[in-house]
Amino acid sequence: MSKDEEKSKDIKDRWLGILALVAAVFAAWFVANIQPKGANLAKSFDGNIERSAFYEENSGEPFFTQEEIAELTEAVRDLAERLHINIIVFAGRNPMSDYETEDFANRGYDELFGEYTDGVFYYMDMTGDSPAYDYLSTSGRAALYYEKAREQIFTGMDSYLPSSYSVRENGYEPYREDIKRGINFFLDQLRYYGETYSSKTFYMKSHNSDKYMYFCNGEFYVSASRPPAQKFYLILAGLGVGLIIALSISSSVKKHYRFIAPVSSSVYIPKNGIKIEKQDILTGENTSKRYIPPASSSGGRSGGGHSGGYSGGSHGGGGHHR
DSSP: OOHHHHHHHHHHHHHHHHHHHHHHHHHHHHHHTSOOOSOOOOOOOOSOOTTOEEEEOOOSSOSSOHHHHHHHHHHHHHHHHHHTSEEEEEEEOSOOOHHHHHHHHHHHHHHHHOTTOSEEEEEEEOSOOSSOEEEEEEETHHHHHHTTTHHHHHHHHTTTSOOHHHHHHHOSGGGHHHHHHHHHHHHHHHHHHHHHOOTTSOOEEOSSSSOEEEEETTEEEEESSOOHHHHHHHHHHHHHHHHHHHHHHHHHHHHHHTTOOOOOGGGGSOTTOOOOOOOOOOOOSOOOOOOOOOOOOOSOOOOSSSTTSOOOSOEEEEEEEO
């Protein structure tokens, strides 16, 4: 083959490789954007805002007046109706560990609104413990709305809620108006991030179970199967690695064989021909076979969150010390 013919063949091979890669990427994209497999557990907002509210835990003398609780509850329900999600703001008065607080928020949300529904349960620590531990439990669409903004919301709340040191020195009473402003700030943050969220940019795995939460073709899913977008990126990464390996092998083979001239078969055959002798050798009189079973994994796979904790529903969220 002449140099021109070899060059032409190389160019043709490269274009065929590029076309094959483009076709593979298109196929991966198509697979990733078809309807997800598996049952969709998501339950949309049912429109009932009566269960959304501000609650103060019963423990000794009430901190907020009935008028203040009614005012805060009205603000909560107005936002629930606007965003089409369930909202609980809960002022906790009985001391709990961090783990118990998380479990309480996740379980409390599902008991009030049902599993896989859309909403938030904000636990505001007013127990007097040091450090205080606030927790935001999110469910359904709300898990996607607020996952990336959670720390910003908590940081903003620190400007309104008293620090553990201040509470030890003065109690909560001097901070009543600041706390009320903080609750309204929290609701403003829910509104802002809930209305500016883009469903095209995010998916997540539940923190307390093996479920995934994501949008696909405009529909929200809670499912045990991976999001199609994640499948697409995994396929794309595999194609990229495969292409790199194929190019490396191809380049290595070409370099190794390019300048080696054809060799006659006579080089490998002696002039006096080939003589084959056959001999049976028995290496032992007795043989035995032993079956080795395949290795198996012991133990089960635990769900997300703390081992042994509440694994109902599909929750995001997180906590913050102050």
